[in-house]
Amino acid sequence: MPNARPVPTVRRRRLGESLRRYRNAAGLNLDDAAAAVGWKAPKLSRIENANAHIRPADVTALLQAYGVSDPEVFGALENLAKDAGKKGWWQTYGGIVAPAYADYISLESDADSIRIFAPLLVPGLLQTAAYARETIAGITMTRTPEEIAALAEVRLARQAVLTRPKRPLKVWAVISEAVLHQRFAVRPETMRDQLRRLRDCAELPNITIQIMPLDATPHPGSAGGFSLVGFPGTMPDVVLLENLIGATYVEGVSEVSTFADAFNRIVAAALPVDDSTALIARLEEGGKP
Helix, strand or coil: CCCCCCCCCHHHHHHHHHHHHHHHHCCCCHHHHHHHCCCCHHHHHHHHCCCCCCCHHHHHHHHHHCCCCCHHHHHHHHHHHHHCCCCCHHHHHHHHCCHHHHHHHHHHHHCCEEEEEECCCCCHHHCCHHHHHHHHHHHHCCCCHHHHHHHHHHHHHHHHHHCCCCCCCEEEEEEEHHHHCCCCCCCCHHHHHHHHHHHHHHCCCCEEEEEECCCCCCCHHHHCCEEEEECCCCCCCEEEEEECCEEEEECCHHHHHHHHHHHHHHHHHCCCHHHHHHHHHHHHCCCCC
């Protein structure tokens, strides 16, 4: 269906929100901005609301009309327009990967950094295959063994961003100590191997791991976990909130700023990096905290 309305993916929403921001900064309403590039206002409105395609050349024309001169902004938004509907490697998994999850994987592939507060599970980017299978099976409830295996494959494939040759993803994860005490009765080696994986990850220069101790002072993370995804250049950050029925994205600049402030407070309440690594090592060896 050539005239079908495009799906408002996170990439399209980020692009539309950025164009709206620059239009507002230029003091232009929809009618004036659209007229400046020979359009009608409804077309520009659909683009800003992620309900229409836009070519990179049209992005350039709009930014010029808004008086933007920073080449970094042009490059970032033109690339978003080019990649908005691009299919990634995860599309080969068909219906296994839900649209919201596919959106998040595309964000990870575009991202420069991710800051994570994980109160319940080890973050997916740092999981072993066995830990991924066990936790996916427990959370999804209705998935078949084949689907669980496929989702675990997807989770491990996502980890390629940590060691990509150009611009490896920077990860800063604060993990609740309670997560490290979880045990898997049928496969007790699962947690030991996962702890070793965390220690190995902590040795990478682009990964920072802190543990939130059981006796930590109250902090904003008590409200729940989140992932704060950052992008290179001037692109605004995005926050991911997850629950049993899917994912919610926080994309407003002021709202995202709230989570950034919260993460800084969480970091301050957590154990320092060296102490965190030492705690992980003691637990891996079967010692007491």
